[in-house]
Amino acid sequence: MRVIGLMSGTSYDAIDAAAADLELVGDSLVMRPLGMVSEPYDDALREALTAALPPGTTTMAEVCLLDTRIGQAFAAAAVRADRELCGGRAELVASHGQTVHHWADGPAVHGTLQLGQPAWIAEATGLPVAADFRPRDIAAGGQGAPLVSLVDLLWLRGRPGRPVALNIGGIANLTAPDGTAFDTGPGCALIDAAARGFSGGALTYDTDGALAARGRVHGPLLERLLREPYYALPPPKTTGRELFHLGRLRDALAGCGTLPAEDVVATLTMLTARTVADAVRSVGATEVIASGGGTRNPVLTRMLAERLGGVPLRPSDELGLPSDAKEAYAFAVLGFLTAHGLPGTEPASTGARGPRVLGSLTPGAGGLRLPPPAARRPVRLLLE
Incomplete structure (x- = not known):
């Protein structure tokens, strides 16, 4: 068919x-x-x-x-x-x-x-x-999500070790070989929202990670963002833009002073890398097969690879499915x-x-x- x-x-x-x-x-x-x-x-x-x-x-x-x-x-x-x-x-x-x-x-x-x-x-x-x-x-x-998990399980079945399928879209999600699957938190949702908000709508996303590359991670803002209770929920769990949107980012920025746009985007990029890497480690992955628009952001993929340590991060293209x-x-x-x-x-x-x-x-x-x-x-x- x-x-x-x-x-x-x-x-x-x-x-x-x-x-x-x-x-x-x-x-x-x-x-x-x-x-x-x-x-x-x-x-x-x-x-x-x-x-x-x-x-x-x-x-x-x-x-x-x-x-x-x-x-x-x-x-x-x-x-x-x-x-x-x-x-x-x-x-x-x-x-x-x-x-x-x-x-x-x-x-x-x-x-x-x-x-x-x-x-x-x-x-x-x-x-x-x-x-x-x-x-x-x-x-x-x-x-009701992530529904791609069944396809991931069928596709990666028989691959050695514990390969984890990762998709980084607006929300990031993963699938482990035992069927465990969940949304890890924001993929590009907050990065996109910040890019759009700081540019007055001229940008819809951080093209090639250019804003994040010029910025520095702001530790206090990152720690405040990491306090979101969603991250502590056990799987299965799902989320969306109802939780990760520009209004929530503005709440987190309150009390942080005036930060350059580049620093905010760099911090949000680190937030995604950190929460994804924590989720990957929690399921004992031996390799990560990544797809989605977030894989086109070189700053995000570099941050994520660093936080995965020795766990290989490779695009799904290498296994025959275009990211x-x-x-x-x-x-x-x-x-x-x-x-x-x-x-x-x-x-x-x-x-x-x-x-x-x-x-x-x-x-x-x-x-x-x-x-x-x-x-x-x-x-x-x-x-x-």
């Missing part, structure tokens, strides 16, 4: 569309990656999304507008991916949507909301669309599992009562024609 996976993470900078040929062969899922295209949000949509997210407020009218416009943007990305990567022969679209709220209350998650109405994708492509992956796991008592496209490919896999009636969760990773078939399906132009249900979930993911 040829599947297009659509993903926009907590950095909400662009929609990534990755296409793959997927086939069940015995107890393995064989994936042939076909490539990725990326479509940035237009400025007006990005500004509307920024204004609606914490610490901003919104209205139901604005939520409706965002659901529609994000759905249309995802549809455009899917059409392009089908044309350029699949030659117009895609069979299914799997859309994560755009997370706008993750209702976490300490160790419990009560709900989650991803916008991007899948009807727009189905109408534009004529293809069936799998979407709304996270709520079913939450309804079963899970965290920028890994999450989009992961949702292509999850969409394939849903279409075949197979669970897309690992209870050890999310804390759910059991594995669940995820998501909802929107019919394409030819109605909803699903393949026969598969007998069992694969135990490994093989890349061709």
Whole structure:
């Protein structure tokens, strides 16, 4: 089955569309990656999304507008991916949507909301669309994230030692070989918020770590940030921009005097490196396979590598999955599992009562024609 996976993470900078040929062969899922295209949000949509997210407020009218416009943007990305990567022969679209709220209350998650109405994708492509992956796991008592953990476990199974998969997006998360998985805390969320705030919106992120490279880590601010109670919670646990946003940063800065923007960004970069490294050590990793936009920040990766000591840090590209496209490919896999009636969760990773078939399906132009249900979930993911 040829599947297009659509993903926009907590950095909400662009929609990534990755296409793959997927086939069940015995107890393995064989994936042939076909490539990725990326479509940035237009400025007006990005500004509307920024204004609606914490610490901003919104209205139901604005939520409706965002659901529609994000759905249309995802549809455009899917059409392009089908044309350029699949030659117009895609069979299914799997859309994560755009997370706008993750209702976490300490160790419990009560709900989650991803916008991007899948009807727009189905109408534009004529293809069936799998979407709304996270709520079913939450309804079963899970965290609803990180859902890529199942793909990480299948992909890294059999690799020697204790390889840990790490994704550094707006929020950072990891998956250990025993299924332990959790959000470690901020990836680039606070760095991006500071870059945007100090530049008056001229910057949306710290390009190539340039601000952090010119700054110095401010010890008192770092210690204040590290007191966040989330870090002490045991896994499974998840978080989001509801906790790590510009308003919380401003609270932490109160009483620290006037700090140069470069020092604040350097300190936030160290915060991410420190909390990720602490989480990696807590699961006894022997190597870290990293992906996500944060891996393009050389200052962050250098700080993280230093704090990992002798634990190797390598990009997922070295193992065959492009770092920028890994999450989009992961949702292509999850969409394939849903279409075949197979669970897309690992209870050890999310804390759910059991594995669940995820998501909802929107019919394409030819109605909803699903393949026969598969007998069992694969135990490994093989890349061709």
